[in-house]
Amino acid sequence: MRIAASGYTPGMQAMHIFTGENTYAIREERRHWIAEFLARHGPDSLSILSRDIDGRSLLDEAGSAPFIAERRLILIDGMPRFSKDEVGVLASSVHPGVILLFVDPAPDRRLAGVKTLMQMASVKEFPDLPERELLAWMRSLALANGSTMTDEAARALIDRAGGNQESLWQEIIKLSIHASGRSVTVSDVEELAVPSGEQEVWHLTSLIASRRPAEAILYCRGLLERGEDPFSIWNILLWNVRNTVSVWSMVQDDERNPAVIAAKVKVPFPAARTLLTSTPSLSSRTINDIASWCADADVSLKTGEFRATGEAPGELLALIDRLILTCCTA
Structure with missing residues (x-):
């Protein structure tokens, strides 16, 4: 099954924009447009340009009549950094036989030129599927x-x-x-299946919050076997401890709404929701002990008291195991 694609049809307006977080759907619709245009108008009907094109050059391209084909599609991958005035001139100068298609999943909507282009063009958003x-x-x-x-x-x-x-x-x-x-x-x-970077973090956080030390350690070993850097895993664990302390402090103030906690202490909502299952039972002494041990261990790593290199990561791996065990058994 392919994402439903409307495709190109004759008589469409001159300027179009594909945008949104669903890069797969954007790629499929882009491919569909190209195939439809080439089928209708032949191989000389397509030009593909980059976002680096300047306003004068694009104006020359868009304002010229198609030479051989009846119509012409100019596809720009990315949103050029045009001024508001340049966009206005471009919109009024596109030849009737030319269609401009801008493809950019995340254009900088703060720019005046981008705002103007999105107001003047037909914008198609591609959200993630439910x-x-x-x-x-x-x-x-x-x-x-x-x-x-x-x-x-x-x-x-x-x-x-x-x-x-x-x-x-x-x-x-x-x-x-x-x-x-x-x-x-x-x-x-x-x-x-290879976990995404974000999913790796949430899964490891969930294993620790669920107090499953053996699974958490095995999961870290799997990440290492797939090429993950030990220092990266260490920093993920430190980040998790920082979030644990932040969520715990909010619980002490009788706040247990994960959305409110996420906004107030800058903890991602998934992390706040997961940590609320484990942090309320921790004592202030336990929180202080974990935070102090992490700080001391991290300083020792940075000053060379613990040896940890790409060739000899043994001491860092031991610290990772100990931190997981400490957090899971607290």
């Missing part, structure tokens, strides 16, 4: 690649790799090839 549609798309993609996928396996993949369709597309292709005609299972996902 869960029900995302699960249906995942099942359909697995089926198209010779396999099947249950909702349980699909949800496990989302938990592990995140909800970005671009990442999920790559993972489902890989899992389908591995399954080779059978159904993709949760075990397949756990064995083969």
Whole structure:
């Protein structure tokens, strides 16, 4: 199943923008537009430019009549940094046989030129799919690649790799090839799917908050085997301790709403929600002991008291294990 694409049709207005967080859907719609335009108007009907093009050059391109083809599509990957006046001149100068398509998932909407362009152009937003549609798309993609996928396996993949369709597309292709005609299972996902950086953090935080030290340590070992840097894992754990202290301090003030806590102490909402399951039971002495030990250990790492290099990370790995055990057994 492909994201529904409206595609190019004759008689459309001159300027269009594709934007939004769903980069997979943007890529598919971009591809669909190019295919439709080439099919209707031939190989000489397409020009692809970068965001670095200056206003004068784009004006020359857009204001010129198509030479061989009846119509011409000028696709600009990224939003050029034009002034408000340049956008106004461009909009009034586009030749009737030319269509401009700007593709930028996250344009800087603070810029006057971008604001003006988005007001004058036809803007198509591509948001992430809601869960029900995302699960249906995942099942359909697995089926198209010779396999099947249950909702349980699909949800496990989302938990592990995140909800970005671009990442999920790559993972489902890989899992389908591995399954080779059978159904993709949760075990397949756990064995083969690569966690996104954000999902790695949330999963490790969840294991620690659930007081599952053995699983947390094994998960860290898996990250290391996939090439993660030990210092990166150490910094994730320190960040988790910082968040734990912040959430605990809010609980002491009788605040248990994760949204309020996230806003007041600058803790990501998922982390605040997860930590609220474990921090209320901690004593002030336990919090002080954990925070003090982390600070001392980090200083010792930075001053060389603990040896930790790429070739000999043993002492750092021991500190990681100890910190996980300390947080899980507090």
